[in-house]
Amino acid sequence: MEISSVPLHKGQLPWRGLLLAASLLIYWSSPIMVQVTGEAVPPHVAEGANVLLLNHSLSETFLIFCWYKGETADNSNEIAQFIMSITVNTTGPACSGRERKYPNGSLLFQNVTQNDTRAYTLQMLMQFFDNTKASVHFHVHHNSL
Template sequence: MELSSALLHKGQLPWRGLLLTASLLIYWSSPTTANVTVEAVPPHVAEGANVLLLVHNLTETPRVFYWYKGKNMDNSNEIARFIPSDNANTTGPAYSGRETIYPNGSLLFQNVTQNDTGAYTLRILMQSYDDTKVTVQFHVHPLLPKPSITSNNSNPMEGDDSVALMCEPETENTSYLWRRNGQSLSEGDRLKLSEDNRTLTLLSVVRKDTGDYECETRNPVSTSRSYPFHLEITYLMLRIPGHTTGKHFTSFLLVFPSLTADPTQGSSGLSGGAIAGIVVGSVAGVTLIAALAYFFYFRKTGG
């Protein structure tokens, strides 16, 4: 008692008591507000869809809910406020007409756009006049269009040429995957990918590079795959035996690229006259080679 009287007389106990009381108030009031969280459902949403900013762990009805666009709680950023006791909803300068506050403080966005991507802050004024602030984010992504493949070389020659295949169009926050004849492709000795994987380059093409190529685009809300793009490698093989005996003919093998088209690109681009010219030229070449073979054969046999 004497010690307490002495402390009281010196004016020390009231200050310490106030500090202790304040600490206890903070300790007992914090569980009501500190555990409040907000979840974006879903956190990644397709453009034109809806997203709900869902409030969790609210243990008492507060005085007011405030929602702000961004992390800065200026009045100009206020979307809306809700007063539970009056069931009153008031909109603010940042209100777009697509937001709805529910009695538990959750905020619904309808028909979201890419401009809605970002952070949102909920301020809760409790019955005790304590303030709680929680920030949440969500991201809006476009639905990906069907991609297509373009090439910088429509008639590559084996051993001489390189070919760059590009996946169109370019979109943000998109990953690109490549397949040939249904098998996934990755960077290797003769395969190079651009930094974003949108361009596939085949170095010094060989005939086994012939095939159907596809590109696939992905983002967090959608996936899309191109039509197959047929790549044909042109190669010319000429085989002449060194020493022949008997009736062994000199043999030639000519290989020409097939005329194919990407379904997304329309026709092959060759006119009927051009195709007829190619056919006539091919026949003339084969006839000339046959004549040469006939000549060499009879010269060797003395016929």
């Protein structure tokens, strides 16, 4: 099959050009989306034990992650923050001193109490300044010993 040298009628576009334009438009306009997921390990823990809030969103595209008490990302509920580019860890007003932060976005609670039973929110600021977050719950029960 030979490509015609006949000029196109007004309003017609060559298919290859149209496909290329559509492909580039899709590529340039699609942000990199990362699903933030986490889990409490274990989800039910005895008082005095440890629980790990595990971040499953292992991505090199995040710039900052923050953990909050509750389901809202409010500064007064901030437990910890980690800034990747300068490897800075900070603690917020909701930090009890029993939390340990990890560079992968996970948070370890040591010596948990009944008051620790609640939702916790992980918020991540991604490379293209997209905010994404997920909530993780765990329950502390009385130690039967």
